[in-house]
Amino acid sequence: MSATTSTARPVSAARRTGPAAWLQAAPLGLVFLLFFIVPLVLILAVSFWDASEYELIPAFTPKNYIAIFDGCSNASDLCVTLKTYYSTLKFCFLAWIFTLVIGFTVAYFLAFHVKTVGMQTVLFLLCTIPFWTSNVIRMISWVPLLGRNGLINDMLIGLRLVSQPQEWLLFSSFSVVLAFVHLFTIFMIVPIFNSMMRIDRALLEAALDAGATPWQTLWNVIVPLSRTGIIIGSIFVITIVMGDFVTIGVMGGQQIASVGKIIQVQTSYLQFPLAAANAVILLAVVLMIIWALTRMVDIRKEL
Amino acid sequence: MSEHEQEAQPVAPSTSEEASSTTRRTLLKAGVAAVAITGFPYIKAADKFTLRYLGTAVNQDKAIADKFKADTGIEIQYIPVTTDEVTKRAVTAPNSFDLIDTEYFSLKKIIPTGNLLGIDVKRIKNADKITSLFTKGEVGGKKVGDQGTAPKKVMFLEGQNSKKFSATPTQFMTLIPTVYNADTLGIRPDLIKRPIESWKELLNPEFKGKTAILNIPSIGIMDAAMVVEAMGLYKYPDKGNMTKKEIDLTIKTLIEAKKAGQFRALWKDFNESVNLMASGEVVIQSMWSPAVTAVRTKGIPCTFQPLKEGYRAWAAGFGVPKTLNGKKADGVYEFINWFLDGWAGAYLNRQGYYSAVLETAKAKMETYEWEYWMEGKAASKDIKSPGGDLLAKMGEKRDGGSYEQRMGGIACWNAVMDENEYMVKKWNEFVAA
Missing domain, CATH: 3.40.190.10 (Periplasmic binding protein-like II)
Structure with a gap:
């Protein structure tokens, strides 16, 4: 593929800049402009506006940003914004590390141990089962499992491992991370599996012939070659978790703060400028994370 | 709301x-x-x-x-x-x-x-x-x-x-x-096993880890204010329009309770409240009357408890x-x-x-229906919902009694405060605490 494009370059370079090329790119470009760039610019603009209970007042004021960081100079007690970001980042990291380890393992199994394509498809479909019901119902169903009178607690007490029901199982950081992992591991599996399927099987044989142990093959051959999938999966998981407010809300018993939740509360109280300012900050943080991730691999080249 | x-x-x-x-x-x-x-x-x-x-x-x-x-x-x-x-x-x-x-x-x-x-x-x-x-x-x-x-x-x-x-x-x-x-607290009488008469029971350490409050700031703060007054901490001139100081006091009380582990959860969705109550995760919480009905139709006892401070x-x-x-x-x-x-x-x-x-x-209502729903009398026949579900058996009375008793017991109304923006900000602090 890359060989053909490089030989064809002289022709296609001219074609790429011609009016026909612009025309071809125009529909997608317009969609992007209309539904991505314009709204984003509007959010940025509104974040500097003023507002009352019932109307937005065009202005240029930094007061929304000042309000967000109000009290953050006090070093002894973290302000709400920093505390919230800390908690969101913590969930982000935990969800990322678990989905990565589990997702990589599952993808590895699917790619290298399942021999037939038919079986791979069946197992893949199995991985999507968590998405067969609605988000809220799926999360509410954790209650009978993890709750005070739930299956797990009944079992633990039945086995006499504990004498009191374990409260930390539900409405806690534990249950939030559990739900994230349950929901988002598939986003890791798909891209990593995709990368693994492109690995030339001859390389594995070569590693074996050269005397590498299975672990060495995994670490020195498979992991580096699955890098693109890992990074893409990480971007999926991190961006979703950073903006999430439903999962943290339901599984955390609404007692755990998240940046998304704050924005949601503010929009429902018509505090659009404040919410916009929060969204801009969140966007900046997420972009920085993604930028750092893309430093590690040139996705455009690898795809 | x-x-x-x-x-x-x-x-x-x-x-x-x-x-x-x-x-x-x-x-x-x-x-x-x-x-x-x-x-x-x-x-x-x-x-x-x-x-x-x-x-x-x-x-x-x-x-x-x-x-x-x-x-x-x-x-x-x-x-x-x-x-x-x-x-x-x-x-x-x-x-x-x-x-x-x-x-x-x-x-x-x-x-x-x-x-x-x-x-x-x-x-x-x-x-x-x-x-x-x-x-x-x-x-x-x-x-x-x-x-x-x-x-x-x-x-x-x-x-x-x-x-x-x-x-x-x-x-x-x-x-x-x-x-x-008129809204009040919902309770599980089978798990509490004693009469509940006051809003202050929501923050009673006896129910530590078994209470919930709703996470819709403008309503949650009113429920909290009912509790603060019932505990005798403060008497608000107008719970529906607090000053910044009053908001601070109310939120401080909530945060202290939260840090002590009083709340099992906060809820926002109608179904969440039903679930918390029906599963026994929570025994006393802010609730809406159809949620109480929903718990009851599952055959689980639940009371929309009238309280002396009002609705x-x-x-x-x-x-x-x-x-x-x-x-x-x-x-x-x-x-x-x-x-x-x-x-x-x-x-x-x-x-x-x-x-x-x-x-x-x-x-347009049958006499026995009117007597049960509006006059607080014991049902002379089984009471069914418009959908045909059994809501109350013959002989049962409606929680809180007649229209006059219930509506006459109103203490405050859902509200938008002048300090709404500040209130929402402080509420977010409570959630993050």
Whole structure:
């Protein structure tokens, strides 16, 4: 593929800049402009506006940003914004590390141990089962499992491992991370599996012939070659978790703060400028994370 | 706000929750621009005469629309969203509906925009029969609590196009009341095993890790204020309009309780509250009456416990957007008149809400139903919901008693405070604590 494009370059370079090329790119470009760039610019603009209970007042004021960081100079007690970001980042990291380890393992199994394509498809479909019901119902169903009178607690007490029901199982950081992992591991599996399927099987044989142990093959051959999938999966998981407010809300018993939740509360109280300012900050943080991730691999080249 | 949010049974709530969260996300992405184009997949062919009814799920019962269509031939197109979303659309997209069903406390945000028209009472047949709770703030001739946004404070406009509320009755009403009720704490009597009489029990360490409060700031803070007063910490001049200092005190009390592990969870969705209670995760919590009913229909004992400090009340009503004219305007007035005429009122009363014109509703209810729901008497037959579910067995009485006892016990109303922005900010601190 890359060989053909490089030989064809002289022709296609001219074609790429011609009016026909612009025309071809125009529909997608317009969609992007209309539904991505314009709204984003509007959010940025509104974040500097003023507002009352019932109307937005065009202005240029930094007061929304000042309000967000109000009290953050006090070093002894973290302000709400920093505390919230800390908690969101913590969930982000935990969800990322678990989905990565589990997702990589599952993808590895699917790619290298399942021999037939038919079986791979069946197992893949199995991985999507968590998405067969609605988000809220799926999360509410954790209650009978993890709750005070739930299956797990009944079992633990039945086995006499504990004498009191374990409260930390539900409405806690534990249950939030559990739900994230349950929901988002598939986003890791798909891209990593995709990368693994492109690995030339001859390389594995070569590693074996050269005397590498299975672990060495995994670490020195498979992991580096699955890098693109890992990074893409990480971007999926991190961006979703950073903006999430439903999962943290339901599984955390609404007692755990998240940046998304704050924005949601503010929009429902018509505090659009404040919410916009929060969204801009969140966007900046997420972009920085993604930028750092893309430093590690040139996705455009690898795809 | 209230029982409204997601009343419609199991399937609908989750979808509407998801729908509303997508709208919110879309809003975030698209900012204000999106508001103007926020989805109307609902508009049907233009030649057909259809009224777009914006509101929350509670009144948007299919049976009501069907009955109205059978009676008049006019089609009702429901646009079900959450309470906050109704306000947001009334403020930002007033052309997107022909009839709005919103809460009285939202009027403080909506009326100053000038998007609603004063409703001419001369065109409303039963206007003079609307319960005195709305027009005078009285039940059975006695004044009830008016802290917060009591309907009587925002019931009338100075003129048809006015943006100012009138303190005395005029010819122009802001909203024609549809349903209202009084909220209190829900408890699991089988797990508590002793009488509960006061709001202060919500923060009683005896129930540590087994209580919940609702995570809708404007209502949650009112419930918290009822608790603070019951604990004897402070007496608010107006719980529905706190000063910054009062907000600080209330939130501080909540944060201390939260840090001590008092709350098992906070809830926002109607179904969450049902789930918390039915599973026994929580034994005492803020609750809405249909949620109590939902727990009971599962065969689990649950009481909507009347408390000595009184109830927190809420009320909703129909408003007419200013842009409406022609035959659609006539249609809207026809619908409002039909709604007050009794059939719909009886339907709502049977669900445990109260209707605006009691005498017309009474005419459409059986005597034993009226006695159970409105007079607080023991049921002389089994009481069933409009859907046919058994709600109370023969001999049972309604929690809280008669209409006069319940509505007469109102202590405060759902409200929008002057310091709303500050309150929301402090509430976020509570959630993050």
